[in-house]
Amino acid sequence: MISEKMRDYVKNSSAIRAMFEEGRRMASLYGEDKVYDFSLGNPNAPPPIGVENAVMEILKKEKGPSLHGYMNNSGFLDVREEVGKTINKKHGTAFCPDNIIMTVGAAGGLNVVLKTLLNPKDEVIVFAPFFGEYKSYIENYDGVLSVVSPDMETFLPDLKEFEEKVNKKTKAVIINSPNNPTGVVYSEEFIKQLSNILERKEEEYKTSIYLISDEPYRELVYDGMEVPYLTNYYRNTIVVYSFSKALSIPGERIGYLVFPKELDDFRDIVDGANVATRILGFVNAPSLFQKVAAKCISEKTDLSYYDRNRRALYEGLMKMGFTCLKPQGAFYLFVKSPESDERNFCQRAKKYHILMVPGSSFSCPGYVRLAYCVTYETIVNALPKFEELIKEYK
Amino acid sequence: MISEKMRDYVKNSSAIRAMFEEGRRMASLYGEDKVYDFSLGNPNAPPPIGVENAVMEILKKEKGPSLHGYMNNSGFLDVREEVGKTINKKHGTAFCPDNIIMTVGAAGGLNVVLKTLLNPKDEVIVFAPFFGEYKSYIENYDGVLSVVSPDMETFLPDLKEFEEKVNKKTKAVIINSPNNPTGVVYSEEFIKQLSNILERKEEEYKTSIYLISDEPYRELVYDGMEVPYLTNYYRNTIVVYSFSKALSIPGERIGYLVFPKELDDFRDIVDGANVATRILGFVNAPSLFQKVAAKCISEKTDLSYYDRNRRALYEGLMKMGFTCLKPQGAFYLFVKSPESDERNFCQRAKKYHILMVPGSSFSCPGYVRLAYCVTYETIVNALPKFEELIKEYK
Numbered sequence: 001m002i003s004e005k006m007r008d009y010v011k012n013s014s015a016i017r018a019m020f021e022e023g024r025r026m027a028s029l030y031g032e033d034k035v036y037d038f039s040l041g042n043p044n045a046p047p048p049i050g051v052e053n054a055v056m057e058i059l060k061k062e063k064g065p066s067l068h069g070y071m072n073n074s075g076f077l078d079v080r081e082e083v084g085k086t087i088n089k090k091h092g093t094a095f096c097p098d099n100i101i102m103t104v105g106a107a108g109g110l111n112v113v114l115k116t117l118l119n120p121k122d123e124v125i126v127f128a129p130f131f132g133e134y135k136s137y138i139e140n141y142d143g144v145l146s147v148v149s150p151d152m153e154t155f156l157p158d159l160k161e162f163e164e165k166v167n168k169k170t171k172a173v174i175i176n177s178p179n180n181p182t183g184v185v186y187s188e189e190f191i192k193q194l195s196n197i198l199e200r201k202e203e204e205y206k207t208s209i210y211l212i213s214d215e216p217y218r219e220l221v222y223d224g225m226e227v228p229y230l231t232n233y234y235r236n237t238i239v240v241y242s243f244s245k246a247l248s249i250p251g252e253r254i255g256y257l258v259f260p261k262e263l264d265d266f267r268d269i270v271d272g273a274n275v276a277t278r279i280l281g282f283v284n285a286p287s288l289f290q291k292v293a294a295k296c297i298s299e300k301t302d303l304s305y306y307d308r309n310r311r312a313l314y315e316g317l318m319k320m321g322f323t324c325l326k327p328q329g330a331f332y333l334f335v336k337s338p339e340s341d342e343r344n345f346c347q348r349a350k351k352y353h354i355l356m357v358p359g360s361s362f363s364c365p366g367y368v369r370l371a372y373c374v375t376y377e378t379i380v381n382a383l384p385k386f387e388e389l390i391k392e393y394k
Numbered sequence: 395m396i397s398e399k400m401r402d403y404v405k406n407s408s409a410i411r412a413m414f415e416e417g418r419r420m421a422s423l424y425g426e427d428k429v430y431d432f433s434l435g436n437p438n439a440p441p442p443i444g445v446e447n448a449v450m451e452i453l454k455k456e457k458g459p460s461l462h463g464y465m466n467n468s469g470f471l472d473v474r475e476e477v478g479k480t481i482n483k484k485h486g487t488a489f490c491p492d493n494i495i496m497t498v499g500a501a502g503g504l505n506v507v508l509k510t511l512l513n514p515k516d517e518v519i520v521f522a523p524f525f526g527e528y529k530s531y532i533e534n535y536d537g538v539l540s541v542v543s544p545d546m547e548t549f550l551p552d553l554k555e556f557e558e559k560v561n562k563k564t565k566a567v568i569i570n571s572p573n574n575p576t577g578v579v580y581s582e583e584f585i586k587q588l589s590n591i592l593e594r595k596e597e598e599y600k601t602s603i604y605l606i607s608d609e610p611y612r613e614l615v616y617d618g619m620e621v622p623y624l625t626n627y628y629r630n631t632i633v634v635y636s637f638s639k640a641l642s643i644p645g646e647r648i649g650y651l652v653f654p655k656e657l658d659d660f661r662d663i664v665d666g667a668n669v670a671t672r673i674l675g676f677v678n679a680p681s682l683f684q685k686v687a688a689k690c691i692s693e694k695t696d697l698s699y700y701d702r703n704r705r706a707l708y709e710g711l712m713k714m715g716f717t718c719l720k721p722q723g724a725f726y727l728f729v730k731s732p733e734s735d736e737r738n739f740c741q742r743a744k745k746y747h748i749l750m751v752p753g754s755s756f757s758c759p760g761y762v763r764l765a766y767c768v769t770y771e772t773i774v775n776a777l778p779k780f781e782e783l784i785k786e787y788k
Contacts, residue, residue, distance in 0.1 A: 001602045001659040002666040003513045003535070009673065010665045042464045051462070052453055055682075059446055068445070068643040070436045104498060104647070107675035119397045136673035141397070208395045249462040251681030253498070253647075265395040271404045272396040279403065279530035281501035286680040287645030288449075 009136065023355050030353060036382035038370040039355040041180065041331070045305040045373070047248040054295040058288065068287055073274045075102025075256075075290050082294040083256055091229035099260060101273050102285035105253040106216045106242035110137050111280060113212055113238055113257065114172070116272035118143040122171035127157035129334070129364035131180050131214075143171070147363055155182045155325055155334070159193055166201040172210040173198070177227060178217040181362045181369035182334040183327020185221060188228045195234035202236070208264040211237045216255070217330035219246035219300050222307050225328050231260045238263070243293045245331075248301045254289040306331045309372040309379055316383040320390050331373040334359070338393040342368050348392065352385035403530065417749050424747060430776035432764040433749040435574065435725070439699040439767070441642040448689040452682065462681055467668045469496025469650075469684050476688040477650055485623035493654060495667050496679035499647040500610045500636035504531050507606055507632055507651065508566070509674060510666035512537040516565035521551035523728070523758030525574050525608075537565070541757055549576045549719055549728070553587055560595045566604040567592070571621060572611040575756045575763035576728040577704075577721020579615060582622045589628035596630070602658040605631045610649070611724035613640035613694050616701050619722050625654045632657070637687045639725075642695045648683045700725045703766040703773055710777040714784050725767040728753070732787040736762050742786065746779035 002010070019039055026035045058067065074080060080097035087093055103109035118124070120142035126134050128147050138145050148162045166173075175194075177186040186194075198209050213230045218241065221227055230237045239258035244250035259270050277283065284290075313333055314326055323336040335356075337345040342365055343358045359367035372379065396404070413433055420429045452461065468474060474491035481487055497503035512518070514536035520528050521542050532539050542556045560567075569588075571580040580588075592603050607624045612635065615621055624631045633652035638644035653664050671677065678684075707727055708720055717730040729750075731739040736759060737752045753761030766773065 002510050002662045003516075005513075006510055006666040006669060007662070009669045010662065013665075013669050013672075040464070042459075044459055046457075046459050047462055055449065055453060059449060063440075065436075065438055065440050065642050067645075068441055069645045070434070071645060104675065105677060107672075107677050109675070111675035116396050116400055119399075122397075133673060137675065140673060248459050249681075251461075251463045251465060251678060253677060253680050268396045268401070268404065271407075272400040275400060275403045275407050278407075278501075279527060279534060280674065281498065281503070281505035281531065282676075283499060283501050283647060284645060286647050286683065287643075288683075289680065 005139070019355060019357075022350065026353055033377070033381070035353045035355070036378055036385060037355045038372065038374065038382075039357050041371045041373060043245055043248040043250060043301065043331070043373045044375055045248050045301045048296065048299040048301060050296045050299040051247055051249060051292060054292045055288070058291045058295070067291070071284060071287065073277045073284055074100070075285050076287070079290045079294040082297060086297045087229075087258065091232060093229065093231060093260070095258060095260070098270070099258055101257045101259070101270070101277065102290050103255045103257055103277070104282045104285055105244055105250070105255045106214060106240050107133065107137075108253065108282050109240040109242070109255050109257045110212070110214060111140065112273050112276045112282070113240065114138060114141050114143065115276040115280060116269060117171055117210060119171075121169065123167070123169045125162065125165055125170060125173045127175065129155070129181050129359060129362035129367070130174070131176060132361045134174055144169075146170070150364070155179070155184045156186065156190055159197060162194070163197050163201075166197065166209065168205045168207065170201070170207070170209050172212050174212045174214055175230070176214045178221055178329025180217065180330055181332045181357070181359070182325055183330045183332050184325065185225050185227055185328040188226075191228050191230060191233050198234055198236070208236055210263075212240060213237055214240045216242040216245050220303065220306060220331060221329040222303070222310060223328070227329070231258065235260075235262045236264055246300055247293070247296055249289070252286060252289045254285055254293050306373065309374065309376055312376065312379045313370065313372050316379070317386060320387050322386070322390060331371060333370045333372055335368050335370060337366055337368055338390060340366060342366055349389055352389050354382060354385055354389065399533070413749060413751075416744065420747055427771070427775070429747045429749070430772055430779060431749045432766065432768065432776075433751050435765045435767060437639055437642040437644060437695065437725070437767045438769055439642050439695045442690065442693040442695060444690045444693040445641055445643060445686060448686045449682065452685045452689070461685070465678055465681065467671045467678055468494070469679050470681070473684045473688040476691060480691045481623075481652065485626060487623065487625060487654070489652060489654070492664070493652055495651045495653070495664070495671065496684050497649045497651055497671070498676045498679055499638055499644070499649045500608060500634050501527065501531075502647065502676050503634040503636070503649050503651045504606070504608060505534065505674060506667050506670045506676070507634065508532060508535050508537060509670040510663060511565055511604060515563065517561070517563045519556065519559055519564060519567040521569065523549070523575050523753060523756035523761070524568070525570060526755045528568055538563075540564070544758070549573070549578045550580065550584055553591060556588070557591050557595075560591065560603065562599045562601065564595070564601070564603050566606050568606045568608055569624070570608045572615055572723025574611065574724055575726045575751070575753070576719055577724045577726050578719065579619050579621055579722040582620075585622050585624060585627050592628055592630070602630055604657075606634060607631055608634045610636040610639050614697065614700060614725060615723040616697070616704060617722070621723070625652065629654075629656045630658055640694055641687070641690055643683070646680060646683045648679055648687050700767065703768065703770055706770065706773045707764065707766050710773070711780060714781050715788075716780070716784060725765060727764040727766055729762050729764060731760055731762055732784060734760060736760055743783055746783050748776060748779055748783065
């Protein structure tokens with residue numbers, strides 16, 4: 001008796017839940033430390049100490065109902081001011097509170113943007129491999145997903161294919177760099193080429209094509225890598241940010257949207273996003289953590305925690321003969337499956353208590369994703385198991 | 395370039411924003427204490443001291459990333475257990491964590507339920523006067539709103555009309571007691587009659603009709619009034635609860651859903667609601683405040699604060715000749731407009747710096763809603779202004 005659309009989602013999502021439950025079952029059978037669960041993107045690095053201090057300070061300073069009360073659907077004015085200022089300082093932009101809407105994480109932000117923009121049958125282009133939830137977010141508003149394949153060497157989107165897939169119905173493009181699941185960071189050169197194509201296509205079709213930059217991993221980059229700020233390259237860019245990974249607080253559901261005033265139909269889009277925030281039931285981003293995020297906006301989770309994991313896992317797996325892309329950001333490693341059907345490979349890995357996500361979940365079969373936001377010990381202890389696993393293929 | 399559906403919403407919502415901005419404008423012109431803003435349901439009673447203490451205790455006790463991390467989409471297990479136990483103790487039910495999903499407030503909860511249940515064109519019955527957002531929530535999932543009028547004496551739904559409006563396409567009924575905007579609490583007798591009709595109609599059409607009980611004001615009742623727990627009366631009941639008003643923390647966005655195991659298609663509905671929580675972008679209810687809510691579940695905002703306001707405003711207005719229903723719960727007073735077009739009346743009231751919401755916003759023209767969740771002083775100072783206002787009609 002649930003809706004037909006939901007019936008399909010439930011069927012598909014049971015696979016993910018099955019894996020999660022398999023992990024729980026294994027842990028109870030063999031012990032937590034004998035299960036190597038690389039399937040979840042749940043940060044294991046603790047939040048910076050500033051987070052807890054911020055909570056204490058805010059509670060001490062702000063008394064009365066306003067701290068926990070409703071505010072404008074966009075969020076607290078002072079918080080949005082702080083967010084704008086911080087972006088401006090880092091990226092030479094000129095955002096004020098009018099350009100910022102606080103959101104219930106990046107997932108909430110993406111839903112707000114897509115609800116605002118999409119008419120039924122509008123197309124949204126995503127670049128494989130991509131975070132599987134994009135498909136559901138787009139379908140929530142009866143949009144149509146259009147997938148562009150990657151160059152299999154660099155895992156950058158194939159721009160020739162992209163250019164062919166942009167058409168009159170293309171309303172938006174979702175870009176995710178640093179990328180989940182590959183860890184690739186798109187270079188400035190790449191962004192310029194992409195923007196160029198978009199501008200030409202807008203001109204050709206006399207439409208507006210919005211580039212939605214989903215950036216939950218912006219702060220998680222290694223080796224001094226730079227992540228270009230896309231509003232500086234393409235006029236119709238909307239930024240979707242989350243503090244989940246930067247501050248290790250994904251459960252608190254706090255992020256923001258950036259709408260540059262240069263956007264086509266800027267005023268309508270911001271008004272629409274406010275209404276969408278309200279009617280989708282978010283109403284506003286959680287109030288206390290809006291203030292916490294603003295106070296901790298220049299803090300960052302311990303990057304060396306993930307970097308150590310990254311190097312240990314990447315080098316360990318390469319040494320034993322696995323093929324993988326060295327991640328430049330985020331906390332995922334995308335590994336080539338030693339057999340063509342990577343779901344079989346994931347199945348085999350379970351024998352060694354290793355849990356991974358098949359690339360099919362990211363529209364990229366033949367690969368598997370390992371989330372290395374686990375403890376260092378998990379990686380150290382898992383490596384000999386991977387060694388046994390790869391031996392099966394030699 | 396925003397979606398057509400959103401374009402209409404933006405147009406309509408500008409009326410509400412206009413009023414809000416009018417209030418802000420007046421306050422800056424005449425001073426905050428010279429503006430009597432009864433338009434917003436933003437609790438002015440402070441949260442019980444337990445809320446702040448709970449935050450401190452939780453931060454002291456729970457270290458590491460798990461407190462602020464992802465959990466199951468349903469929410470923390472211990473929190474759901476506590477919620478179930480508390481309901482069981484109060485209402486003689488038998489809920490366990492499996493029956494509970496923590497939500498981003500009641501608005502988030504309602505969206506999750508409607509997303510789970512509705513196929514396009516499914517009908518959802520609501521009882522006028524009703525919270526205007528229900529319309530948007532239902533239309534988010536292409537459902538069709540069906541409105542049943544009230545008995546104009548008691549403001550209880552007209553059950554004869556209700557019976558006529560239930561049909562084969564009726565998927566759900568939303569009920570809201572204590573009611574926004576009338577403050578009416580539906581009696582046990584009324585609930586029994588309603589359940590009876592629903593059961594007969596389910597039998598007649600061989601369908602499941604879900605009764606969605608939206609209960610953000612459950613804890614706000616006066617004069618020892620009892621609010622029946624609907625799962626005890628009708629099998630296919632889903633409860634939507636929010637801590638926003640009970641704990642004066644609406645900005646924190648925390649509530650829960652109750653799915654009794656007796657529901658038709660219980661397993662599908664709970665699985666569906668979990669998926670809906672994920673794909674709508676909520677992902678999970680804010681983590682710290684899940685724990686805070688569980689710790690404070692038996693606490694309550696200072697009811698005497700609202701009760702004093704209720705009596706002062708009701709008695710004051712009645713004495714000067716206004717007609718209004720004595721509210722039994724919530725913090726709203728529904729007042730008959732002295733002229734048939736209540737929007738004119740609201741307009742005139744602005745001269746006296748009084749802001750109210752026209753009943754048309756609740757599908758009940760000819761009345762206005764006053765939210766008395768303001769300071770007591772606002773009411774005391776507003777009464778002479780109301781006196782001047784009503785004189786215009788004598």
